[in-house]
Amino acid sequence: MTTTTFADRQVELTDDGFFADPSQWSEDLVPALAAADGIDELTDDHWTVIRFMRKEYLENGTGPNVRAHGKTSGYTEKQLYKLFPKGPAKVAARLAGISKPRGCI
């Protein structure tokens, strides 16, 4: 566990960079989180995916993996990988302030 500062706010992150406490997250942190993950420009599509991730987590206790995401979010897996080349589920979960989705597919 590490304490890191994003947009002048201190947040607790797990060792692999996910929010330890999702309640510490708010949307104003997203641009700084995105920059840390190599995404300099957040498009509307990025925001839609991040908000979808957050909503799924709040409703189900976990964010969707890429496969589930591709089936339910309205974006194909191809589009998701274009938006988040370093791994759609992993990076979008990090930006949405939730834990890493688990799953092999």
Place this chain on the structure above:
Amino acid sequence: MDLSNDKISIVISQGSLEGVYPGLIMANGARAEGMEANLFFTFFGLDAIHKKHQEHIKVATVGNPALHVPTWAGGLPGVSSAMTQVMEHKMEKLDIPSIPEFVELISDTGAGLYACKASVDLFGMDKSDFIEGVDDIITVGEFYEMAHGGHIVFT
């Protein structure tokens, strides 16, 4: 952990259902972690990217002790097809894609799909035999160049 600088090259050399899926799952999982991933299909593994064969990949029911079916029974007509249906049904329940869909998805993730030149020549195939997502037919030397600096997994 940031794995986005890691690279994996996975060789799929078998044409049975249980011989193809592990490599596909590993390649897909590597891309989900942000890793660079390439799949190299060789020998009977070519069936997984072959237009006509990829929909008909079956569980090997002979000489497969972990299936807990006697070898003589596994060889009876229809047993392999029936066992494959059971397996596919179970996989569908877990939302594991079929092989054709999975290969296409993996191509969509940005992973490379390559066919082994020696095997393609051996079986008298050419690029037109393969699905659209296949990037190229390459030699073993070209494979090593592509895999250089990363890990190689042989399945």
